[in-house]
Amino acid sequence: MRSFFPFLGLALCLEPALAARPAPSQNMPLSMRPVFDTLVLPDAPNIWRSGSGRPGSAYWQNRADYRIESRIDTTSHVLTGTETITYTNNSPDALDVLWLQLDQNLYRKDSRSWVAFPDWHPASSDGYAIERVTLETNGVEKSVPFRISDTRMQVTLPAPLAASGHALKLHVTWHHTIPGEWGGRTAVTPVKDGAIFEVAQWYPRLCVYDDLRGWDTLPYLGQEFYLEYGSIDYAVTVPWNFTVVGSGALTNPQDVLTTTERARLADAAKSDKPVLIRTPQDVLDPNSHLAHSGEKTWRFHMENTRDVAFAASPAFVWDAAKLDLPALPVAKGQKPQPRLAMSVYPREGAGPQAWDRSTEYVKHAIEYFSSQWYPYPWPNAVNLGGHGAGMEYPGIVFDGWQDKNDVLFWITTHELGHGWFPMIVGSNERRHAFMDEGFNTFIDAYASQHFNHGEYAPKKDAEFAPETGDPAKDIVPVLTASDAPTLMMPAELVPEKYRHKVTYFKGAYGLMLLREQILGPDRFDAAFRAYIRAWAFKHPTPSDFFRFMSSEAGEDLTWFWRGWYFENWWPQYRLDGFSQSNAKPGEESTISIGVRNEGKLMMPVTLRITWQDGSRTERVIPTEAWMLHDRLNLTFPDHGAVKAIALDPDQGLPIPDRNGLTITPAVTNHP
Template identity: 65%
Template structure:
C-alpha cells in the first residue's frame, strides 16, 4: 500500500500490542512553549565537536593497527592467536594505561552478561585465556601483568606515559574454546559435510579513548561495539581441506587456491552474473584443493577498518560476481583490483530462491548503498550461510543457510547495510543503538523498494510478523506505552521487549518522517550524505548528528529531536470547525484545527470539493508556536464536501476519528 510518491513503506518489527497504553494530557496554548523550547543536546560543542555537527578544528582520534596470526585446532575447537598491536595516541592526554576488550569472556560461567542477558549465551567456556602480554621495543619484549575484569583487560604501561603522537607496540598471545553454535559471534556449527566456523570478536581489541569519556570501557553484555580504526594484516591456519573467507583481501591466493579456483575468481571479476568458485562437486572432491594433507595458512589484509572477521569450513560452496564500482587497492604496494560480491554456504543452502541468489543480493546492496549514500571502500563483500545469527562485521556478514526468499534478501541487505552504520560511520553502538540499527533499517527499507522493481518490497523484519503494514499505525502502541524507552535510552537499558520496536523501527521511521514529511528528499539526502562523509571512519555522537542535520538542511529541528528522540510524543490533530466565510462558498472556506498531541509534525489539510477535485494546504510546525488552535482559510471555489487532515495517512495520529469533517450544508 503506497503512501504517496515519496513515502517509503517500513513495517514495524515486533510492534505488538503493548499493555498499559494511556492517553497523554491534551496540551494547552501554554504547553506549546515547552514543545518548541530549544532542546539541550547531551554534548555541548567545543574545539573537538563543532556547533555545525562537523568534526571540530582540534578533533582527534586514536588509532589501532594489528598484525594477527590465528590457528584453529578442529579436534578441540580451540582458537589460538598471537597479535602485535601498534597503538597511536593522538589525544592531547598522556596515557599511563591501555584498556582492551576480551569479548570471549562473556562465556565464562559468572560473567556479568550471564546475569544481565542469560538467554544470549547458553554455552559456557573458560573465556579468553591470556598466555602472555608484553611491550615490544626494538625487538625486545618486556612482560606486562594484565588486570582482567570481566570482558576488559587493563595494561599499566611501565616508565613514562604515552604522550601525544607516540606509539606503543604490544604483543599478546591468547587462546580460547569456540563456544558452539551461538549467535554467530565466534560459533562452530555442524553441517552435512563438516563444521562451519564463524569467527568474530576473536582477538583482544582496543577500547576507544575519546574526548567524551576518556577510556570507554563498558563491559560486553552481548549487544554491540565501539572500536578504533586501523589497518589489519591477519592470517588464519586451518586444515588443508578448509576454505576461508574473511574481511578484506586475500593476499596469498596462489598458496591456498587451485589454478581452477583462481581462474574462476578472475572470471567473476568480469561478470555481472554469479560465477561458481567452488561447486557442489568440489566440496566432496579432495583434488579440488591445492594440498591433501596438513594445514594451509590464509592471509588477509584490510585498510582503515574497525574490525575483521572470517569464516572457515570444508563444507563451503563459494560463488562470486563483480561489484560495479571502481577497482580498489587491496594492500599497500599492490595494484588496484576489481571488487567482488561473494557468498559461501553449505549444500543445505542450495536453491533457486535460496543461497543461489545470495550474491545477487550482495551485489545490489553494495552498489545501491554506494550510489545513494557513500561509496563502499573495501575490496570484497561476503555473505556467509552458517548458523543464522544475522550479524555484521566489516566486509563480511553472518546469516543462516536456512534463509530463503524475501527473508534472505532482507537479512542480507540489512547486515550489509551495517557496513555504513556503524562500520564506516563509527558511532558508539554500546551506548547509542539507534544510530546503528535504526539508521541501517532506514537505508535498507529503501533498498527493498529499489531491488528488482520492488520484488521484496515493502520491507518487513524477518523475525517478526508485520501488523498493518502501515508504519503510522504500527508505531502508535510504542509511542503510547508509558513503559517504552526513548531512543536516547542507553543501549544496554533497552529491554528485549522494546529493542526491535524502538531501536530499529522507531529510529528508522523517524528518519522516514524527517525525509518524507519534514525536510523533503532533496534536503534530507544532501544533509545525510554530508553526515556520512564528514564522519566516515570517525566517532560521531547523537549531538553531532542532530546539529549537522539542522545546519546542512537549514532547519531548526529541536522540536522534532525532543518529541521523537528524547520523548515518546506523537501528533494528534482534530478538525473543530468547517464553514464557508459569511456562509458563501464563493467567498471562501475556513477550517479550524486543534492540536491535541505534543509532536507538531507538518500535516496536510485537504479540502475535498463536491465536483471531485480537492485543494491541499500543508500546515507547518511553526503554526503552533503560540496557539493550540488555528484557522486556515481557502479561497472561494466549488462547494465543499468535506475537510480531511492527513488524507494520505502518513502521520502516527492515534485518534483519527476527528480528522474528517463534513460540510453542514450537505
C-alpha cells in the same frame, strides 16, 4: 509514504475559536514551551566537536593497527593467536594504561552478562586464556603487568605513552575455545559435510579512548561494539580441506587456492552473474583442494577498519560476482584488485530462491548503498550462510543457511547495510544502538523498494513495520506504551520486548518521517550524505548528528529531536469546525476550517479540501503554527460545494486516534 514539502508558504488567519474551547487533554498543555523550548543536547560543542555537528578544528582520534597469526584446532575447537598492536595516541593526554576488550569472556559462566542475562547463553566456554603480554621497545620485548576485569583487560605501561601522535607496539598471546552455536557472533555450526566455524570478536581489541569519556570501557553484555580504526593483517591456519573467507582481501591466493579456483575468481571479476568458485561437487571431492594433507594458512589484509571476522569450513559452496565500483587505490607498481560480491554456504542451502541468489542480493546492496549514500571502501563483501542469527562485521556478514526468499534478501541487505552504520560511520553501538540499527534499517527499507522493481517491497520483518507492514500504524503502540523506552535510553536498558520496536523500527521510521514529511527527500538526502562524509571513519555522537542535520538541512529541528528521540511523543490533530461565508457584493466568498492540536509532536500536517467537482485545495500546516496556539482557523477561497475535508489525507503521520480527521459536509451547506 508520499513525499511532500511542508515548508511552503502558508497564509493562516488566526481568528477566535468558532465555539468554546474544551479543556486541553493531558497531552496538550496550554503552553507550547515544553515542546519548543531550548533543547540542551548531552554533549556540548567544543574544539573537538563543533556546533555545526561536524568534527571540530581540533578533533582527534587514536588508531590501532593489528598483525595477527591464528590457528584453529578443529577437533578441540581451540583458537590460538598472537597479535602485535601498533597503538597511536593522537589525544592531547599521556596514557599510563591501555584497556583492551576481551569479548570471549562473555561466555564464562561467571561473567556479568551470564549472570545478568542467563537466557542469552545456551553455549559457554572458559573465555580467554591470556598467556603473555609484552611491550616492544627498540626491537626488545618486555613483559608488562595486566589485570582482567570481566570482558576488559587493563595493561599498565612502564612509562606513559606521550600525546599527539606517539605510538607503541604491544604483543599479546592468547587462546580460547570457540563456543557452540550461539547468536552467530562466534559459533561452530554442524552441517552434513562438516562444521562451519564462524569466528568473530575473536582477538583482544583496543578500547576507544576519546574526548567524551577517556577510556570507554563498558563491559560487553551483548550490545556490540565501539572500536578504533586502523589496518589489520591477519592469518588463519586450518586443515588442508578447509576454505576460509573473511574481512578484506585474500593476499596469498597462490598458497591456498587451486589454479581452477583462481581462474574462476578471475571470471567472476568480469561477471555480473554469480560464478561458482567451489561447486557442490567440489565439496565432495578431495582433489579439488591445493593440498591433500596437513594445514594451510590463509592471509588477509583490510585497510581502515574497526574489526575483522572470518568463517572456515570444509563444507563451503562458494560463488562470486563483480562489484560495479571504482577500483580502490593501490601502491605504485601494484595492480588493482578485483572487487567482488561473494557468498559461502553449505550444499543444503542451495536453491533457486535460496542461497543461489545470495550474491545477487549482496551485489545489489553494496552497489545501491554506494550510489545512494557513500562509496563502499573495501575490496569484497561476503555473505556467510551459517548459524543464522544475523550479524555484521566489516566486509563480511553472518546469516542463516536455511534462509530463503524475502527473508534472505532482507537479512542480507540489512546486515550489509551495517557496512555504513556503524562500520564506516563509527558510532558507539554499546551506548547508542539506534545510531547503527535504526539508521541501517532506514537505508535498507529503501533498498527493498529499489531491488528488482520492488520484488521484496515493502520491507516487512521484525525490524521494520513488524505488525501490519504500515509503519504509521505499527509505530502507534510503541509511542503510546507507558513502559516503552526512548531512543536516547542507553542500549543496555532497552528490554528485549522493545529492542526491535524501538531501536530498529522507531529509529528507522524517525528518519523516514524526517525525509518524507519534514524536510523532503532533496534536502534530507543531501544533508544525510554530507553527515556520512563528515563522520566517515570517525566517532559521532547523537548530539553531533542532531546538530549536523539541523545545520546542513537549514531547519531548526529541536522540536523533532525532543519529541521523537528524547520523548515518546506523537502527533494528534482534529478538525474543529467548518463554515462557508456569503460574500458581500464585490468580495470573495471564503471557506473557514478550524484545526485543533492535541499532541506534542508537531509534525507538519496536510489539510486537503476536495470539492464536489473533483478538484482539490491543499495547504500544509507547519510546525511553527503551534508555537503559541493549540487551535487555528484556516481560510480558503470558496470553490463551491465541499465533498470532503481531511487532515493527513494520505495517512503518512503516526496519529493514534484518527477520529475527527475528516469531515464530509452535506452539499446543502453551501449557500
